[in-house]
Amino acid sequence: MNPSQTHPVLMLVSRRAKPQHEAAFEWLMAEFITHAEAYPGCLGAQLVHPGDDASVDDMLYHALLAFDQPGSLAAWQNSPERAAGLAAIAPYIEGPETVRGISGLAHWFQAPSSAKPTQPPRWKVAVVTWLGIFPTVYLLFLLLGNLLAPWTLLARISLLTVLVVTIMTWGVAPQLTRLLKPWLFPAAPAKHKGQTG
Template sequence: MSEPQTHPVLLLVSRRAKPGHEAEFEWLMAEFITAAKVFPGCLGAQLVHPGDDEAVEDTLYHALMAFKDAGSLEAWQQSAERAAGTASIAPYIDGPAVVRGISGLAHWFQPQPGPKQGQPPRWKVAVVTWLGIFPTVYLLFLLLGEVLAPWSLFARIFLLTVLVVIIMTWGVAPQLTRLLRPWLFPSATPKLKGASVNRSP
């Protein structure tokens, strides 16, 4: 029987406000975020407003919520507080909400199915994580630096960190752990040369 997830998880919910109803949407979303922040197991919640570029009329908002584990997230998703908040916001939403769950980073370094292996030392995890994050962040800055320059600092950090987590989780980290697996998970029981095995008749 598998153990429940105990690492933090992120929930990213994107909703587009109906044009002309942004004020009502923001007011109700502020109440929704407040309810999420005080919910048991919630580590924090924040509403990200559309970009400040006046040339682009966008009404897409992002709510980012962090929970201590998958069980806390599930409890929030099934709660009366969330149901009431979602119902109050529904009349001011243009189109369906887009919900994305982003797992914590611990599962990058979980041993693969097969013979039981211990977890790698934390310093090895830190080295491999840095080897993946540094070039990923550097490349994102080169590609998006000028595009994101007009955005607020919070919005830039929010987008970049979400992109880093996504790229690391489904791209860079699996490749690094596969490449460095002999170093991360060295054999704990090396075979002894010349050892004899007694077999019962």
């Protein structure tokens, strides 16, 4: 198997529960996630609830699932367990679901609007990933440290890792990619006149 196809993958699914049906939706999603976590290749799953101050229009739930490789994720997506779970949840959601797949850290730093998908060297991805994750984790600890202190270690790690992945994917990584684009994706040297490829 191609080594490039065996890296862990993440899938983030966002859904909006019908008003007055949040409790049933959350219970069914807990069952859904339990089945997902027991599925071969699943590295973990987590449901992120809307914030207490979220408006009605912002009442989105986010389910984050991690699998050891794309093949395991594909098997889960085609499984009868997933189909049954989605059928049970369907009456309690409204609007379309939003699905985003994240395949490896390098996909955080793909060249924007590139006709041909490219990825920077792994060491550059590692440096920029650290530049994004370090301040993100630091700020989350400052903001949520006291609030999460009574939680168990596993619960704290679960929430913080979900928040870090979400913030990196939609906030920090795209900004760092734009800021450091010349370094991540250096332009190929211009050929001299008369030089042929």
